[in-house]
Amino acid sequence: MNDIIVHGLEWTSKDLFTYPNEFIYWSIQIVMYPYMTGLVAGAFVLSSLYHVFDQKDLKEIARFSLVFSLALLPVAAMPLLLHLQQPLRAMHPLMTPHFTSAISAFGIVFLTYALIVISEVWFVYRRHFVEQVKELAGEKGFGLRMKRNIFQILTLGAMDIEPEFLAKDKKAVRILAGIGIPVACFLHGYAGFIFGSVKANALWMSPLMPVIFIMSAVVSGIALCMLTYIIIMEYKKLKAVMAKGMGDESVQVIRGAEMEVISKSSRYLMSFLVAAISLEILDLIFRGYTAMKSWDILRSVMYGKDFVNIFILQYGLGNLVPFIILVLPGRTLRRVTLATVLILFGVFMMRWNVVIGGQAFSLSFSGFMHYHLPIIPHSLETFKEGLGGVLLVLSTPYILFYFINKFTPSLGGQREG
Amino acid sequence: MKCSRRNFLQKSIYGALAVTLPLTAFKILSPGEAAAALKESNLRWAFLVDTRKCVGCGLCVKACKNENEIPYDTPVTRTWVERYVVTRDGKTRIDSPNGARDGFTSPEMLGEKIDEKEITKAFFVPKLCNHCATPACVQVCPVGATYQAPDGAVLVDRTWCIGCGYCIMACPYGVRFFHPVHKVAEKCTFCYHRISKGMQAACVQACPFGVRQMGNIKDPDDPVTKIIMSERVGVLKDEYGTKPHVFYLGLDERVR
Structure with missing residues (x-):
């Protein structure tokens, strides 16, 4: 308990003059936090495009992205928990919120959003729950009885599935999805505000930050949903091929449906990508043009030591290349897959360049700090705020999705949503 | 009284609101009221x-x-x-x-x-x-663990700080850090x-x-x-x- 650990010393190296107390205090988990919230918000917005604006072309992926955003939801708060020096006090902001702080309302916004997502999933799947209860009615086995009991609890006692009640469900879904869009944007724009309002940090302080965060959130969310969808459909296709052979009709059906969903989603992906990049470039140009006191050090970070991270990896490989891939005619599944992977990488690099880049220079504007991600953990801290923690956060949504999807199947797609 | 589901849910929501209300009522103070509560100190x-x-x-x-x-x-x-x-x-x-x-x-x-x-x-x-008279660190603390005494001193409550580091980020002077033993925000x-x-x-x-x-x-x-x-x-x-x-x-x- 009483080990002497200087937080940040482990992974920070300094260059020229920095104040003695300056370290990279906000490390990899704070990169993960906006990244994961962004994925949640983006996945939800994608599903809402269908539920609210009736974008019929998104019907297939909407159901999946809704359930997936439910699986991502707990993971958005996980990096914060791994980052806190006093994780056992994580609930304090709910008990004594200090509302002048941008992060005091996180719990409130997050829980509001969670309630909306959970209720929307419930309304979408209520019919399924009821049908399962009825289907499993006469079963004898212990497992099946348990399963029926769980479904029974999930129905919350609302067993009516006559058309008029289902119509009410549908209306509720539409209303919830409608409220959900601004709340999802708020949840994420709010993450942007947390950074944008830090006046001491020359790189972060910008009123554009919340909007930039929302746009890139939607981009990453759509990309992740598309990628996961492709992977799962490919797996299904492989299973069909194994079972029935290459030329079987069902294989062709899966292939056709998959491509259709993907090419329609990628249209939305591209438009949000353009919006995100435009805002980021605007921010950059504005900083250069106004050239405030901090510009000298910002320029040396952006065009100097972080050049590869920002211009090659983020803008080039993460934005420009996938954009060209998506724009070029004759889209294939393989190319779209590559594009979504690159976009996810690009958004991750954007978060990295904001969070780590914002701490790459000293508050004295006279020195630099470098971040070295702990790869092999040798203490709890280097695990939590190292590669181990990252992998934990990245894998959790898939594990959760596996279990949630057992009760809310989102990948079949025959039923009316 | 018949307790229908609708009734039950409605009552639950009212109940939840009633439970949270006193908490929020404590917190919402106008700046004027807050200033009046803290007596003007003759020490700064x-x-x-x-x-x-x-x-x-x-x-x-x-x-x-x-x-x-x-x-x-x-x-x-x-x-x-x-x-x-x-x-x-x-x-x-x-x-x-x-x-x-x-x-x-x-x-x-x-x-x-x-x-x-x-x-x-x-x-x-x-x-x-x-x-500072308008300390950025106090403004950003999500739990109010860092606060300003009436005599101007900015202090940290070690028993309540959650260790998020937001105050460390917000201070333009770089005076804050995590205490190597207590694992909470620390400062002069x-x-x-x-x-x-x-x-x-x-x-x-x-x-x-x-x-x-x-x-x-x-x-x-x-x-x-x-x-x-x-x-x-x-x-x-x-x-x-x-x-x-x-x-x-x-x-x-x-x-x-």
């Missing part, structure tokens, strides 16, 4: 640093670390001293080896040897928490445990040259207040609007 601590007298011995840093139990061999410190060396080519070199805990024992700066003849001016600048308190008992802050007492002084800026007869009111003093980074309360005599424009 201010710090005065005479940079012209500082020789960079580092006794203040040493005293502070011992007094406030900051592990001695860690690089973090509540107060530190910076050395500025300006050469004929217009360059400024700054360093603060180990926060100047052991003073400045080498003429080398950041591994660079500087020709004495090239130096046009050189000076030392002690730094500590500015106990003006030695609150001493000054509130009529003693001097550890660094003030340790300084052999009278560089550091403290006083009550609301008392016009206080010797420190007299200097601040009659001499030309400067503060650090006033562009952030934090209204710092550590005043400097002989502050150079190159000081960051």
Whole structure:
């Protein structure tokens, strides 16, 4: 308990003059936090495009992205928990919120959003729950009885599935999805505000930050949903091929449906990508043009030591290349897959360049700090705020999705949503 | 009474609202009400640093670390001293080896040897928490664990800090860090445990040259207040609007 650990010393190296107390205090988990919230918000917005604006072309992926955003939801708060020096006090902001702080309302916004997502999933799947209860009615086995009991609890006692009640469900879904869009944007724009309002940090302080965060959130969310969808459909296709052979009709059906969903989603992906990049470039140009006191050090970070991270990896490989891939005619599944992977990488690099880049220079504007991600953990801290923690956060949504999807199947797609 | 599902849900929502209401009611205070609740204090601590007298011995840093139990061999410190060396080519070199805990024992700066003849001016600048009138750190604390006492001192409640680090990010002066043992935000308190008992802050007492002084800026007869009111003093980074309360005599424009 009483080990002497200087937080940040482990992974920070300094260059020229920095104040003695300056370290990279906000490390990899704070990169993960906006990244994961962004994925949640983006996945939800994608599903809402269908539920609210009736974008019929998104019907297939909407159901999946809704359930997936439910699986991502707990993971958005996980990096914060791994980052806190006093994780056992994580609930304090709910008990004594200090509302002048941008992060005091996180719990409130997050829980509001969670309630909306959970209720929307419930309304979408209520019919399924009821049908399962009825289907499993006469079963004898212990497992099946348990399963029926769980479904029974999930129905919350609302067993009516006559058309008029289902119509009410549908209306509720539409209303919830409608409220959900601004709340999802708020949840994420709010993450942007947390950074944008830090006046001491020359790189972060910008009123554009919340909007930039929302746009890139939607981009990453759509990309992740598309990628996961492709992977799962490919797996299904492989299973069909194994079972029935290459030329079987069902294989062709899966292939056709998959491509259709993907090419329609990628249209939305591209438009949000353009919006995100435009805002980021605007921010950059504005900083250069106004050239405030901090510009000298910002320029040396952006065009100097972080050049590869920002211009090659983020803008080039993460934005420009996938954009060209998506724009070029004759889209294939393989190319779209590559594009979504690159976009996810690009958004991750954007978060990295904001969070780590914002701490790459000293508050004295006279020195630099470098971040070295702990790869092999040798203490709890280097695990939590190292590669181990990252992998934990990245894998959790898939594990959760596996279990949630057992009760809310989102990948079949025959039923009316 | 019939308890239908609708009824039950409705009542649950009312119940939940009723439970949360008293909590929120406690919190929503207009700034005027809040100010009225805190009685106007006739004490406001201010710090005065005479940079012209500082020789960079580092006794203040040493005293502070011992007094406030900051592990001695860690690089973090509540107060530190910076050395500025300006050469004929217009360059400024700054360093603060180990926060100047052991003073400045080498003429080398950041591994660079500087020709004495090239130096046009050189000076030392002690730094500590500015106990700002509008502290950014207090504004951003999500739980109110860091707060400002009526006498202006900005303090941290170690039992309530969640260790998010937002205050560390928000401070433009880099005075905050995580305590290596307690794992909560840590900063200079003006030695609150001493000054509130009529003693001097550890660094003030340790300084052999009278560089550091403290006083009550609301008392016009206080010797420190007299200097601040009659001499030309400067503060650090006033562009952030934090209204710092550590005043400097002989502050150079190159000081960051």
